[in-house]
Amino acid sequence: MTEKPLLAARKHSERPHVLIVSDDPSLATFLNEGLPLGGFWTTVIASGLQALEVFRLRQFDIIAIDWELRSFGALELIRRLRGVSTRSDGAPARTTAPIVVISEQPADLEAHERERLEISRLFSAPLELDELVPELHVVFEEWRTRYPTMPLSDDPLRLKD
Numbered sequence: 001m002t003e004k005p006l007l008a009a010r011k012h013s014e015r016p017h018v019l020i021v022s023d024d025p026s027l028a029t030f031l032n033e034g035l036p037l038g039g040f041w042t043t044v045i046a047s048g049l050q051a052l053e054v055f056r057l058r059q060f061d062i063i064a065i066d067w068e069l070r071s072f073g074a075l076e077l078i079r080r081l082r083g084v085s086t087r088s089d090g091a092p093a094r095t096t097a098p099i100v101v102i103s104e105q106p107a108d109l110e111a112h113e114r115e116r117l118e119i120s121r122l123f124s125a126p127l128e129l130d131e132l133v134p135e136l137h138v139v140f141e142e143w144r145t146r147y148p149t150m151p152l153s154d155d156p157l158r159l160k161d
Contacts, residue, residue, distance in 0.1 A: 016140045017041040017153045021051045021077065022066035027102065030127070031064060038133030041154065048072030052080055055094040059153040062140055063095065067103035074101065075109075078117050096150070098143045100136070102127065 018035055022028045023046045032042045043060070045051045049072050051063075063081065067074045078101075079085035083093035098120040101107050106124050114122070120139045123132065144150075 014140075014152060015039055015041055015154075016061035016136075017043065018062045018064055018136070019051065019054075019060035020044045020064045021046075021048060021069065021074075022064075022102075023047065023070055024066055024068065027066055031102075034129045035133065035136070038129065038136070040133075040136065046071075048074070048077035051077060052094070055081065059095060060097055061143075061153050062136060063097055063099045064136075065099060065101055067101050067107045078119065082117050084117065096143075096147060097153075098139045100139060 016039075018031075018040045020028055020031045020035075020042055022031070022044070028044045028046065032044050035042050040062075045054060048069055065074050065077060069077065076085060078099055081094050081099065096118075099118065100121045100123060101109070101119055102123045102125075104125045107122050109119070109122065120142065121135060123135075
Protein backbone atom coordinates (compact mmCIF):
# COMPACT_ATOMS: atom_id res chain seq x y z
CA MET A 1 0.00 0.00 0.00
CA THR A 2 1.45 3.36 -0.99
CA GLU A 3 1.38 6.30 1.33
CA LYS A 4 -0.87 9.27 0.60
CA PRO A 5 1.17 12.09 -0.98
CA LEU A 6 0.26 14.69 1.67
CA LEU A 7 1.11 12.33 4.51
CA ALA A 8 4.43 11.47 2.89
CA ALA A 9 5.19 15.19 2.39
CA ARG A 10 4.29 15.93 6.01
CA LYS A 11 6.57 13.18 7.28
CA HIS A 12 9.40 14.44 5.09
CA SER A 13 9.09 18.01 6.33
CA GLU A 14 8.45 17.37 10.03
CA ARG A 15 11.30 18.04 12.39
CA PRO A 16 10.22 17.01 15.91
CA HIS A 17 11.35 19.21 18.81
CA VAL A 18 12.90 17.22 21.66
CA LEU A 19 13.04 18.62 25.19
CA ILE A 20 16.06 17.20 26.99
CA VAL A 21 15.76 17.38 30.78
CA SER A 22 19.12 16.54 32.31
CA ASP A 23 21.45 18.05 34.88
CA ASP A 24 24.29 15.86 33.57
CA PRO A 25 26.35 18.12 31.26
CA SER A 26 27.82 15.16 29.33
CA LEU A 27 24.43 13.63 28.54
CA ALA A 28 22.83 16.99 27.75
CA THR A 29 25.67 17.96 25.37
CA PHE A 30 25.68 14.55 23.69
CA LEU A 31 21.95 14.73 22.97
CA ASN A 32 21.88 18.45 22.17
CA GLU A 33 24.66 18.10 19.59
CA GLY A 34 23.73 14.67 18.24
CA LEU A 35 19.96 14.73 17.83
CA PRO A 36 19.89 17.66 15.36
CA LEU A 37 22.08 15.54 13.07
CA GLY A 38 19.25 12.99 13.13
CA GLY A 39 16.50 15.41 12.16
CA PHE A 40 15.38 16.83 15.52
CA TRP A 41 15.29 20.28 17.09
CA THR A 42 16.48 20.26 20.69
CA THR A 43 16.10 22.31 23.83
CA VAL A 44 17.97 21.49 27.04
CA ILE A 45 16.69 22.24 30.53
CA ALA A 46 18.75 21.22 33.56
CA SER A 47 15.96 21.12 36.15
CA GLY A 48 12.67 19.33 36.50
CA LEU A 49 11.05 22.40 38.08
CA GLN A 50 12.21 24.57 35.17
CA ALA A 51 10.77 22.02 32.75
CA LEU A 52 7.39 22.24 34.45
CA GLU A 53 7.48 26.03 34.18
CA VAL A 54 8.37 25.87 30.49
CA PHE A 55 5.27 23.75 29.84
CA ARG A 56 3.16 26.73 30.94
CA LEU A 57 4.43 28.51 27.82
CA ARG A 58 4.99 25.89 25.16
CA GLN A 59 4.90 22.23 24.15
CA PHE A 60 7.43 19.75 22.75
CA ASP A 61 7.10 16.75 20.45
CA ILE A 62 9.25 14.34 22.51
CA ILE A 63 10.55 14.63 26.06
CA ALA A 64 13.83 12.90 26.98
CA ILE A 65 14.31 12.74 30.75
CA ASP A 66 17.47 11.77 32.59
CA TRP A 67 16.37 9.22 35.19
CA GLU A 68 19.20 10.33 37.50
CA LEU A 69 18.02 13.96 37.82
CA ARG A 70 19.46 15.24 41.08
CA SER A 71 17.52 18.47 41.56
CA PHE A 72 14.02 17.06 41.09
CA GLY A 73 13.13 13.40 40.75
CA ALA A 74 12.48 12.17 37.22
CA LEU A 75 9.53 10.06 38.33
CA GLU A 76 7.83 13.03 40.01
CA LEU A 77 8.49 15.18 36.94
CA ILE A 78 6.84 12.57 34.71
CA ARG A 79 3.89 12.24 37.08
CA ARG A 80 3.36 16.01 37.02
CA LEU A 81 3.69 16.17 33.24
CA ARG A 82 1.01 13.49 32.99
CA GLY A 83 -1.20 15.05 35.69
CA VAL A 84 -1.12 12.07 38.06
CA SER A 85 1.07 13.40 40.88
CA THR A 86 -0.31 13.47 44.40
CA ARG A 87 1.36 16.91 44.66
CA SER A 88 -0.33 18.45 41.62
CA ASP A 89 -3.72 19.00 43.30
CA GLY A 90 -5.70 17.59 40.38
CA ALA A 91 -3.88 19.66 37.76
CA PRO A 92 -4.50 18.41 34.23
CA ALA A 93 -1.79 16.73 32.21
CA ARG A 94 0.67 19.25 30.84
CA THR A 95 1.45 17.19 27.75
CA THR A 96 0.55 14.14 25.70
CA ALA A 97 3.99 14.13 24.05
CA PRO A 98 5.90 10.87 24.23
CA ILE A 99 8.34 10.58 27.10
CA VAL A 100 11.56 8.60 26.92
CA VAL A 101 13.73 7.90 29.94
CA ILE A 102 17.50 7.73 29.73
CA SER A 103 19.42 6.07 32.54
CA GLU A 104 22.97 5.02 33.37
CA GLN A 105 21.55 1.80 34.77
CA PRO A 106 18.29 0.12 33.79
CA ALA A 107 15.54 2.27 35.33
CA ASP A 108 13.76 0.65 38.26
CA LEU A 109 10.23 1.17 36.98
CA GLU A 110 7.42 -1.37 37.17
CA ALA A 111 5.60 -2.18 33.94
CA HIS A 112 2.20 -0.98 35.19
CA GLU A 113 3.69 2.37 36.29
CA ARG A 114 5.45 2.79 32.95
CA GLU A 115 2.17 2.12 31.17
CA ARG A 116 0.15 4.42 33.44
CA LEU A 117 2.62 7.25 32.84
CA GLU A 118 2.76 6.52 29.12
CA ILE A 119 6.54 6.24 29.02
CA SER A 120 7.36 5.27 25.46
CA ARG A 121 10.88 3.92 25.89
CA LEU A 122 13.57 3.27 28.49
CA PHE A 123 17.15 3.70 27.28
CA SER A 124 20.23 2.64 29.24
CA ALA A 125 23.85 3.72 28.82
CA PRO A 126 25.87 3.47 26.76
CA LEU A 127 23.87 5.37 24.15
CA GLU A 128 24.78 5.33 20.48
CA LEU A 129 23.25 7.93 18.18
CA ASP A 130 22.89 5.46 15.31
CA GLU A 131 20.57 3.40 17.54
CA LEU A 132 18.89 6.23 19.48
CA VAL A 133 17.89 8.45 16.54
CA PRO A 134 15.90 5.81 14.61
CA GLU A 135 14.20 4.72 17.83
CA LEU A 136 13.17 8.32 18.60
CA HIS A 137 11.71 8.58 15.10
CA VAL A 138 9.70 5.41 15.79
CA VAL A 139 8.48 6.89 19.09
CA PHE A 140 7.44 10.05 17.26
CA GLU A 141 5.61 8.10 14.54
CA GLU A 142 3.75 6.07 17.17
CA TRP A 143 2.64 9.34 18.77
CA ARG A 144 1.62 10.77 15.35
CA THR A 145 -0.48 7.67 14.72
CA ARG A 146 -2.23 8.16 18.07
CA TYR A 147 -2.66 11.93 17.61
CA PRO A 148 -2.76 12.45 13.82
CA THR A 149 -4.25 15.94 13.89
CA MET A 150 -2.12 17.34 16.71
CA PRO A 151 0.14 20.10 15.38
CA LEU A 152 3.83 19.90 16.06
CA SER A 153 5.12 22.09 18.86
CA ASP A 154 6.80 24.49 16.43
CA ASP A 155 3.91 24.56 13.96
CA PRO A 156 3.04 28.21 13.14
CA LEU A 157 -0.67 27.46 13.70
CA ARG A 158 0.03 26.20 17.24
CA LEU A 159 2.34 29.11 18.03
CA LYS A 160 -0.51 31.59 17.38
CA ASP A 161 -2.48 30.36 20.41
